[in-house]
Amino acid sequence: MAFRQLNYCCDMKTLSIDNADGQGPKASLNLFKGKSLAWFNHLSRLSIQGISFGMALLVGVLDYLTGLDVSVAFLYLAPIGLGTWFAGRRTGLLLACATALFWLVADILTRASIHQLVVPIWNTLALALVFGTMAYLLAAIKGQNERLEQAVLRRTESLRAEIAERIHTEKQLRETNATLIATRADLQKSFRELEQAHEELRSTQSQLIEAAKMETVGRLAAGVAHEVKNPLMTLSLGADYFLNRETGNANEAAMLADMKEAVRRASNIINILLDYARPRPLQRVPVNLNRLIEDSLTLVRQQLNKGRVTVRCELQEQLPAVLLDRSRIEHVLINLLINAQQAMPKGGTLTVRTSSTSPAKHGDVTGFVSVEIEDTGHGIEPEHLKKVFEPFFTTKPTGQGTGLGLSIVRKIMETHGGSITLNNREEGGVRAVLKFNLEEKGTA
Amino acid sequence: MNTQRILVVDDEPGVTRSLKINLESAGIFEVTIENRAVNALKTARRIRPDLILLDVMMPELDGGEVASRMEADPLLRDTPIIFLTAIVSNEETEGHEVTKGEHTFIAKPMDIGELKKSITDHIRR
Numbered sequence: 001m002a003f004r005q006l007n008y009c010c011d012m013k014t015l016s017i018d019n020a021d022g023q024g025p026k027a028s029l030n031l032f033k034g035k036s037l038a039w040f041n042h043l044s045r046l047s048i049q050g051i052s053f054g055m056a057l058l059v060g061v062l063d064y065l066t067g068l069d070v071s072v073a074f075l076y077l078a079p080i081g082l083g084t085w086f087a088g089r090r091t092g093l094l095l096a097c098a099t100a101l102f103w104l105v106a107d108i109l110t111r112a113s114i115h116q117l118v119v120p121i122w123n124t125l126a127l128a129l130v131f132g133t134m135a136y137l138l139a140a141i142k143g144q145n146e147r148l149e150q151a152v153l154r155r156t157e158s159l160r161a162e163i164a165e166r167i168h169t170e171k172q173l174r175e176t177n178a179t180l181i182a183t184r185a186d187l188q189k190s191f192r193e194l195e196q197a198h199e200e201l202r203s204t205q206s207q208l209i210e211a212a213k214m215e216t217v218g219r220l221a222a223g224v225a226h227e228v229k230n231p232l233m234t235l236s237l238g239a240d241y242f243l244n245r246e247t248g249n250a251n252e253a254a255m256l257a258d259m260k261e262a263v264r265r266a267s268n269i270i271n272i273l274l275d276y277a278r279p280r281p282l283q284r285v286p287v288n289l290n291r292l293i294e295d296s297l298t299l300v301r302q303q304l305n306k307g308r309v310t311v312r313c314e315l316q317e318q319l320p321a322v323l324l325d326r327s328r329i330e331h332v333l334i335n336l337l338i339n340a341q342q343a344m345p346k347g348g349t350l351t352v353r354t355s356s357t358s359p360a361k362h363g364d365v366t367g368f369v370s371v372e373i374e375d376t377g378h379g380i381e382p383e384h385l386k387k388v389f390e391p392f393f394t395t396k397p398t399g400q401g402t403g404l405g406l407s408i409v410r411k412i413m414e415t416h417g418g419s420i421t422l423n424n425r426e427e428g429g430v431r432a433v434l435k436f437n438l439e440e441k442g443t444a
Numbered sequence: 445m446n447t448q449r450i451l452v453v454d455d456e457p458g459v460t461r462s463l464k465i466n467l468e469s470a471g472i473f474e475v476t477i478e479n480r481a482v483n484a485l486k487t488a489r490r491i492r493p494d495l496i497l498l499d500v501m502m503p504e505l506d507g508g509e510v511a512s513r514m515e516a517d518p519l520l521r522d523t524p525i526i527f528l529t530a531i532v533s534n535e536e537t538e539g540h541e542v543t544k545g546e547h548t549f550i551a552k553p554m555d556i557g558e559l560k561k562s563i564t565d566h567i568r569r
Contacts, residue, residue, distance in 0.1 A: 222531045225530045225531050226501050226530045226531060228530075229530035229552040229553060230456045230458070230459055230530060230552065231458070232552070232553045233456075233459050233462070233530075233552040233553035233554070234456070234458040234459055234462050235553070236553035236554075236555075236556075237459070237462030237463060237465075237466050237553070237556060238462055240466055240555070240556040240557075241462070241465055241466050241469065241556075244466075244469060244556075263553055267552075267553055270530075271551075274531065
């Protein structure tokens with residue numbers, strides 16, 4: 001340990017040691033206490049007085065022996081100064097008188113005749129006056145010095161106490177600050193948890209509302225299906241009966257075929273409504289999306305070729321397998337591929353791209369797999385972009401779209417925990433981006 | 445060739461009549477109609493059909509309950525049943541029929557040719 005300061009107080013009462021880190025005195029020793037101190041002071045004063053008088057006497061003897069040499073006269077100042085400084089003003093005045101007396105005796109002993117005593121007496125009185133004044137001034141200076149010293153000591157003690165107080169306050173402030181920082185961190189954590197809980201609550205509430213709506217829609221769809229499909233079945237069976245008669249009338253056959261097609265379309269719309277309203281549980285299995293895309297393209301190849309659509313595949317190799325319901329995602333892909341083809345009535349290029357990213361693991365999600373489907377068609381009107389996922393919204397001619405296709409696509413993606421975004425490309429056409437969460441690592 | 449006895453149970457007279465006409469036109473099926481589900485069991489016990497076409501959604505008694513009662517009846521226990529339902533979506537019927545458990549469902553409206561084929565297949569089993 002390094003010590004910053006060793007204090008020895010001038011009053012000789014205490015000896016203290018300060019630590020280097022400014023934390024106040026670490027050790028303190030009272031040297032004297034009570035009566036012991038008074039006796040020590042008294043003995044010290046007597047010793048100083050004795051030594052001073054002895055010195056003055058010695059100087060007087062020396063003055064006599066040297067025949068009143070001027071240089072010796074200055075030596076008288078030493079005992080006066082010593083006595084005054086260490087034994088007080090009274091001792092100083094007494095020493096001044098004693099010194100003048102020694103001077104006088106030395107002068108008298110030096111001079112032979114009595115008539116010559118006038119000068120030395122006069123000199124002695126003058127000298128006593130000078131020495132006395134000097135002793136008085138010296139004592140006054142010493143007193144002032146002591147008062148100053150006491151003031152400095154008091155001020156030092158006061159400052160030391162103030163520093164200790166400040167250090168203590170600073171320590172308390174640091175502790176309070178640390179507590180506040182910890183409290184703030186706790187509050188921030190609680191706030192985040194509260195926000196998360198609030199978000200989950202809102203999400204759950206939305207899901208409950210959505211579930212309630214879907215239950216209502218499901219019941220409605222079931223009722224509609226029952227009430228509409230039975231008449232459709234009667235019509236269909238009637239058409240079948242007449243078709244099987246094979247009358248040979250081409251017009252009759254064509255009309256009956258149109259009736260069957262009309263029944264099929266109406267029935268299909270009811271089925272789509274049922275799919276939308278009552279989705280069956282997902283049957284998730286690990287699926288290689290590249291292979292699923294190729295299979296889906298095979299299913300719509302004929303329609304793409306007929307529409308003069310060139311297909312370009314940019315599929316990432318070693319694409320991680322994704323847990324999904326194969327038939328449902330196939331439905332999503334076919335829907336988007338057909339939409340892209342229909343957006344390019346004069347033909348064009350359809351690009352399918354796959355990629356994967358593996359950001360830092362968040363929960364069970366270890367990354368994402370994206371599927372992009374781009375066309376070079378006419379794009380989507382900006383005011384329609386927000387509505388394309390709404391049920392029954394369609395820009396297709398009457399009879400060519402139910403307006404449920406993209407709505408179902410988004411619903412399927414959401415049930416997979418994924419997402420779909422649809423945007424116009426700067427180069428023209430539309431880009432659909434499907435994003436799937438990777439919940440288990442592995443490559444297909 | 446022996447004719448196969450078919451019992452059609454559906455609350456829609458238009459549907460049952462159309463089915464009867466279409467199926468009997470082939471000459472291989474003899475169709476009995478029952479438009480009330482509560483009478484289906486009695487009718488079935490009376491005619492002892494080779495196969496029953498049973499609508500799912502009917503008033504008074506639904507198709508599932510009718511099927512349960514038939515399966516509990518020793519005379520009808522082995523009679524195959526094909527359910528006809530309007531509430532089967534595209535996702536549930538990848539072909540023209542769908543099997544759930546031990547039962548076969550055919551979605552309305554169906555193609556008469558496919559229905560005949562299903563009936564024939566089930567009777568052969």
